[in-house]
Amino acid sequence: MGRPMTNREFLALFEKELYIPELDAGNKQEVLEEFVELLHREERVFDKDIVLDMLLKRENLGSTALGNGLAIPHGRTLTTRKLVVAFGKCTQGLDFDAPDGKPVHLFFLIIAPYREKQDQYLPTLGKIAEFFRKKRLREKVLQVSNFEEFVDVLSSEAESA
Amino acid sequence: MSSPQKQSPREDLRLLVKLQDLDLMIREASVQQEKNLGFKIEGVSRLQEARKELARSIEPRLLKSYERLQRRYERAVVPVYRGVCLGCFMTVPIAHHQAIKSHKTVRVCENCGRILCWLGD
Numbered sequence A: 001m002g003r004p005m006t007n008r009e010f011l012a013l014f015e016k017e018l019y020i021p022e023l024d025a026g027n028k029q030e031v032l033e034e035f036v037e038l039l040h041r042e043e044r045v046f047d048k049d050i051v052l053d054m055l056l057k058r059e060n061l062g063s064t065a066l067g068n069g070l071a072i073p074h075g076r077t078l079t080t081r082k083l084v085v086a087f088g089k090c091t092q093g094l095d096f097d098a099p100d101g102k103p104v105h106l107f108f109l110i111i112a113p114y115r116e117k118q119d120q121y122l123p124t125l126g127k128i129a130e131f132f133r134k135k136r137l138r139e140k141v142l143q144v145s146n147f148e149e150f151v152d153v154l155s156s157e158a159e160s161a
Numbered sequence B: 001m002s003s004p005q006k007q008s009p010r011e012d013l014r015l016l017v018k019l020q021d022l023d024l025m026i027r028e029a030s031v032q033q034e035k036n037l038g039f040k041i042e043g044v045s046r047l048q049e050a051r052k053e054l055a056r057s058i059e060p061r062l063l064k065s066y067e068r069l070q071r072r073y074e075r076a077v078v079p080v081y082r083g084v085c086l087g088c089f090m091t092v093p094i095a096h097h098q099a100i101k102s103h104k105t106v107r108v109c110e111n112c113g114r115i116l117c118w119l120g121d
């Protein structure tokens, strides 16, 4: 499943262009649409419809919500060239069929090509899941209001880990 | 049961890419790596149903050649990037670029036979 990921590599995955301070979406499908729209606008994916279809099918396999207000929609597609990670927050919370039934506030979307040179897809998934198991971190990220603050919170978490 | 309708090569190719993405998802679901990360994987049979449905919508001859290629290679549809087939890494003749780009026909790599898909320059 690829080698473990360092905190530095992990932090380098986040991009200002792919940061959504507050999602407009009102339901599960709209969340995915909003992310895919952004990825397409930023030229990280080449066909919106194919990517959205893939993400919806992945949700059909089992919700990508992990509980505790966190969801990590993800999947591989031919229509991207490199691994991308986008972040979006929903302060109000949104039903995403989470295993604990709680609304989701923090969304990390991961899109990966079939296989990268150093396949960082599963390590990235694992790292986000591991980081956000901590309640304190989830609460902090929920308070951030811009990308710089978001990265600061993640960096200080990485340093203290 | 829906039967495949005549659709444009561009649409045929998009359906084929969807099918390939889905085939990979089904393969990866069965090795359960994600389960170990805490994700619930419970709908494999739903995906297999969706796969059947999707396959039915694809032009039969194209589907056949996709399935034949898949038995031979890990991926049947590959991107062309900077003029190179990303399946075999051979240069695709410049004379073919426009046809592949426009997706007016479904083209295969002259060297490896994989189905080519243009992903932007």
Ligand SMILES: [Zn+2]
Pocket (backbone or CB within 6 Å): B085, B086, B087, B088, B089, B090, B109, B110, B111, B112, B113, B114
């Ligand atoms: Zn080739």
